Amino acid sequence: MKIISMIPARYSATRFPGKLMQDLGGKTVITRTYEATVATNLFDDVFVVTDSDIIYNEIVNNRGKAIMSIKEHDCGSDRIAEAVESLDIDIVINVQGDEPFTDRESLKKLIEVFKEDDDENIDLASLMVHITDIEEINNPNTVKVIVDNTNFALYFSRSVIPFPRDKSVDVKYYKHKGVYAFRKEALLDFYRLPMLSLEASEKLEQLRYLEYGKRIKMVETDVQGVEIDTPEDLERAKKLWK
Secondary structure, eight states: OOEEEEEEEOSSOSSSTTGGGSEETTEEHHHHHHHHHHHTOOOSEEEEEESOHHHHHHHHHTTOOEEEOSSOOSSHHHHHHHHHTTSOOSEEEEOOTTOTTOOHHHHHHHHHHHHTOTTOOOSEEEEEEEEOOHHHHHOTTSOEEEEOTTSBEEEEESSOSSOOSSTTSOOOEEEEEEEEEEEHHHHHHHHHSOOOHHHHHHTOTHHHHHHTTOOEEEEEOSOOOOOOOSHHHHHHHHHHHO
């Protein structure tokens, strides 16, 4: 299988505009993420795909590979789909541009899912982390996922799922980490299909796959990392980097 990584990168993030160009230990966040992804040595190629001249030039000037989006896109999957449509690949892994601490073992687990899927029952795979902090569980910025007994995703939500009506039941809560591995065909299907009501309501692109019957295999990881969504997250990331 030919496996590549794509890092979608928007400059004008809603909650923290310009976050990918913020300094993290002497380099920008997007450059740190790109270099961390390349350093895993898991991919035939790694690209940043962006609609921003600023981010494009940042990557190219640091000897990286970048692709300019031709169209405006509402989500990272659409941006990646446009970029890979003409490429001869089998699997593409979407690494979020605001996750400079992306680790090799988690990405390797996603790749193994497809190597073991002889019948091609899996359309895409993604990561989840067990969480116990009640504030994080209740935080709408923390996307939760529930799975069946074979770890296929049943639903993603910003709300608390499952709702603990019976508090005596031992329920595990999982945070969804926005790292995806797609079969190329599933990604292109996503690109061509219109948004439906669940995705529009929750503003979670992964719900489009579920609404159209795609199968998402979830892989548990212990690596939390730091997703830089706010200036406070950036300060945490700087401390961790040191």
